[in-house]
C-alpha cells in the first residue's frame with residue numbers, strides 16, 4: 404500500500420457510506436467512520452490524519468498504548484476494539500476515548516477505576532455470530548450488565564458492538580445485524596444514569612453497507628483504508 408493511497412481510500416469509503424445512507428434515507432452524519440489501523444505503522448495513521456480522519460481503532464492494548472503518545476497534542480480520537488485483559492486496562496484507561504469490546508462488568512469497573520478523570524465511551528460487545536471465538540456477551544446476558552452499569556462517573560455505556568460471521572456475501576449476515584439492532588431497540592428501557600444506548604458499532608470493510616442499512620452508527624474499517632494485513 405502506497406501511503407498516498409490512504410486518502411483516496413478514505414474518500415472511497417466515505418462515498419460508500421454516503422451512497423448507502425442516501426439509498427435508505429439516512430443522514431450520513433449519523434455514521435462515524437473508525438479507521439482501523441491495527442498492525443499498520445504510525446506513518447499511515449499520520450497520513451490519514453492529514454486528510455481529515457480523526458477516529459482510529461486498534462485491537463491490541465499494548466499497540467494502542469504505544470501509538471497514542473506519537474500523536475500527543477493532535478486532534479485524534481482512539482478506539483479500543485479488540486480483546487481486553489483486566490490487568491492491561493490500566494495501560495489505556497486514562498487516554499482512550501472509546502472501548503467497543505466490553506464483555507464483562509469487571510472490565511467496565513476497571514476502566515472506571517483507572518480512568519483518572521478521562522471520559523470513556525464504552526460499548527458492550529454482543530455475540531451475534533454464534534461463533535465463540537468472536538467473543539461478546541450472549542444476548543440474554545445483556546440486560547444484567549446494563550442494570551449494573553448505571554452508576555459510573557467517567558464511563559458511559561453508550562451502545563452495542565457486534566462482529567458478524569466472515570462471509571463472501573454480506574447478505575448472508577444481514578440477519579446478524581438485524582439481531583443487534585433489535586437488541587439495541589429492546590434494551591433502550593435500561594437507559595438510566597451512565598447507561599445511554601445510542602450507538603451501534605457494526606460493519607467492517609466487507610459488510611459495512613449492509614450494516615448501515617440495518618442501522619449502524621459506527622463502522623470499523625481497516626483493510627479497505629490501509630490495505631490487507633498479514634495478521635490480525
Ligand SMILES: *Cc1c(COP(=O)(O)O)cnc(C)c1O
Pocket residue numbers: 439441462484485566607608609623624625626627635
Ligand atoms: C480488524 C477489525 C476490524 C476491521 O476489519 P477490516 O475487515 O480490515 O475492515 C473491525 N473490527 C474489529 C473488531 C477488528 O478487529
